[in-house]
Amino acid sequence: MEIRAAEQRDVEAVRELSLRSMQASYTLSPQTIEGAVKQWYDDEAFEEKLNDPDAVLLVAEEDGDIRGFSEAVLVAEDGDGDMNWLHVDPDYRGEGIARRLFDATRERLMDKGAARMRGRVLRDNTAGNEFYEHMGFNRVADGSIDIDGTEHVENVYVESEPEELEPISIDGRELFIDYNDSDRATLAPFLAVYADAGRDERYGYYCTNCEGVDVAVDTMGRVECNECGNTSKATRWDAAYL
Structure with a gap:
């Protein structure tokens, strides 16, 4: 298994992987998931992400196939680095791919100047919330967000003790x-x-x-x-x- 930086040639595989991963993890409607993935990872949007100096996009590749994908971004130097997405092919979950992508992403965010990693997960994504808890992250806040006209709660996790207001x-x-x-x-x-x-x-x-x-x-x-x-x-x- 190789963890490497994503390239433009990976865009179709990333779209397919993200679609299958979200369908397995989220209770959102199929139309919402399909529409979101198409806009996030169309050719132009993917290229823009790749060219963003604050972004970290990695893939986990085995035998020429993409098994996992992560997308993160530096919010501010000496501040947060956000893990926006961590997708693993549903057929290969439980094999440690998420952990390897997570560790590699965190390392690259720290190299860019992040002081800590932060993650946001919809409350109804049970596996996603359990992953951050397993990694020792602390839930520090939650917020209400509108997704395609429906309100959802998003939990916020940080890897250190939360700062006081x-x-x-x-x-x-x-x-x-x-x-x-x-x-x-x-x-x-x-x-x-x-x-x-x-x-x-x-x-x-x-x-x-x-x-x-x-x-x-x-x-x-x-x-x-x-x-x-x-x-x-x-x-x-x-x-x-x-």
């Missing part, structure tokens, strides 16, 4: 920044902000580029700072992808 004072109001929940953006990451230390009331986002909270979210889920123009980059479940 950091209180800040903006315009005389005390808010709390969550460094466990960051989103990749064009200028610098956005961090989740809460109105209370218990994460019960979400306030919005904190822009680490200009250190402000005048941040808006449009109907497509895109986050944009009104002060400096920092804009979130598309994530795996963004409405723009579906």
Whole structure:
């Protein structure tokens, strides 16, 4: 089994593998899965991912066949490296492929400057949640996301003990920044902000580029700072992808 960087010639195999893996792991409708995979991994989108200097795309190859695929991205240096996808052919699960891809992905993210790895998994993906727990990750948060018109809960895992919320004072109001929940953006990451230390009331986002909270979210889920123009980059479940 060889773990290597993905290449453009792998795109068709990656599409097929991702489709079969998601069908085996998720309760989403077949139409949603098929449509998402086609958009994430069409020829142009795959090439764009390969050319992204912050992205890590690996395949597990055996006898010329792709058995596994991982996609990760550096959110910020000295910050998070996100494992976005870890797919293994359902016929070859249980053979240690996921662990080898996971370790190789983590190593490459650290080489790019990540301080830790983070993973996001839909709550109804039992195997995915159990994998992160088995790897010793801690679930630090969850969030509601819209996938093709249906609300789903996504769990967030980190490989170290979760950081405490950091209180800040903006315009005389005390808010709390969550460094466990960051989103990749064009200028610098956005961090989740809460109105209370218990994460019960979400306030919005904190822009680490200009250190402000005048941040808006449009109907497509895109986050944009009104002060400096920092804009979130598309994530795996963004409405723009579906």
